[in-house]
Amino acid sequence: MVFVKRFFYAFLAASILFTGSIQAVQAAMISSEQVVEATAISNGEQDRARIMGMLSREDVRAALVARGIDPAQAQGRVAALTDEEASAMASHLDTATAGGDGIIGAIVLIFLVLLLTDILGFTKIFPFTRSVR
Numbered sequence: 001m002v003f004v005k006r007f008f009y010a011f012l013a014a015s016i017l018f019t020g021s022i023q024a025v026q027a028a029m030i031s032s033e034q035v036v037e038a039t040a041i042s043n044g045e046q047d048r049a050r051i052m053g054m055l056s057r058e059d060v061r062a063a064l065v066a067r068g069i070d071p072a073q074a075q076g077r078v079a080a081l082t083d084e085e086a087s088a089m090a091s092h093l094d095t096a097t098a099g100g101d102g103i104i105g106a107i108v109l110i111f112l113v114l115l116l117t118d119i120l121g122f123t124k125i126f127p128f129t130r131s132v133r
Contacts, residue, residue: 044083047090051078054093 052075054060061071081089117123121131 047086
């Protein structure tokens with residue numbers, strides 16, 4: 001019982017000593033404009049970082065040099081973009097197709113349709129197929 005009392009008193013003394021080290025918290029109201037501005041700044045920086053990441057790829061650098069564009073100058077121009085321009089460019093990078101606006105996909109689709117019709121016996125285009133009919 002004496003041990004429990006001593007432990008309780010020691011715990012109480014330590015708790016009182018450490019209460020002084022707790023820092024005070026200040027709360028204030030922030031406006032919606034401040035939140036939107038802080039979000040826009042962070043989104044603009046994130047968009048610029050994504051564009052810079054794209055420009056740092058070796059195949060993109062080779063394509064820039066092949067078109068006569070200095071990669072360092074392109075990175076400087078990206079750094080000078082406004083937040084809205086950087087956001088628009090980053091969203092364009094997300095939606096851009098990798099195969100030249102789907103031309104390769106259209107060619108593959110046409111090939112598959114012709115191959116299927118050839119196998120089913122509706123056409124005879126490819127000599128390497130045998131008709132089901």
